Amino acid sequence: MKPGVSIPKIYDWDDRKGPKPVDPALDGLVRDIIGKVADKWTMLILEALSDHGTLRFSEVGRKVGDISQKMLTKTLRQMEEDGLVQRVVHPVIPPHVDYSLTEMGGTLGAAFCDVWLWAEAHHARIEASRKAFAERNGAA
Numbered sequence: 001m002k003p004g005v006s007i008p009k010i011y012d013w014d015d016r017k018g019p020k021p022v023d024p025a026l027d028g029l030v031r032d033i034i035g036k037v038a039d040k041w042t043m044l045i046l047e048a049l050s051d052h053g054t055l056r057f058s059e060v061g062r063k064v065g066d067i068s069q070k071m072l073t074k075t076l077r078q079m080e081e082d083g084l085v086q087r088v089v090h091p092v093i094p095p096h097v098d099y100s101l102t103e104m105g106g107t108l109g110a111a112f113c114d115v116w117l118w119a120e121a122h123h124a125r126i127e128a129s130r131k132a133f134a135e136r137n138g139a140a
Contacts, residue, residue, distance in 0.1 A: 036082065041067055041075040043112055046101070048084070050109035054100040084108060 013105060037043060041064065048063035049055060055063065061072050076099060079085040086106035090096040119126075 012098065034080070036078060037112075041071055042084075044073075045075055045079065046084070046105065046109045046112055049099060049101045050106065050113075054098050054134070057097050057099065060099055081104070114136060 038045075038050075044067075045060060048060055051060070052063060057076070060076070061067055061069065066074070075088070076085060080087050083102055086100050086102050088098045088100075090098070091104045097127070
């Protein structure tokens with residue numbers, strides 16, 4: 001890291017060592033949420049709904065691409081359970097189901113946007129590092 005460059009403090013890991021322990025329920029929730037949203041399908045669905053607003057099930061699948069119906073269903077249900085996605089069923093034949101981000105889902109989508117910006121800013125350096133690593137380890 002360059003001298004003088006500071007990283008914004010997101011989580012103070014030192015708090016875990018001090019006299020006030022981390023609430024086990026909060027710790028469990030944070031670990032659970034990170035495990036869920038770090039999943040590529042969740043992030044891609046967040047992006048699709050953030051970019052396109054309300055979408056039908058099949059439209060979400062098309063926007064995400066390369067996702068099975070089973071995985072799309074599972075991920076959308078998990079996101080609905082966590083309050084990230086709102087599911088609206090229209091009582092018509094055939095059934096018409098719309099998905100949209102909740103306010104909370106929108107804030108997570110905005111936070112994820114920072115990951116895209118970071119990746120864009122560091123893309124060339126990451127690729128160079130990966131190439132150098134592969135060359136050092138004979139995988140080039």
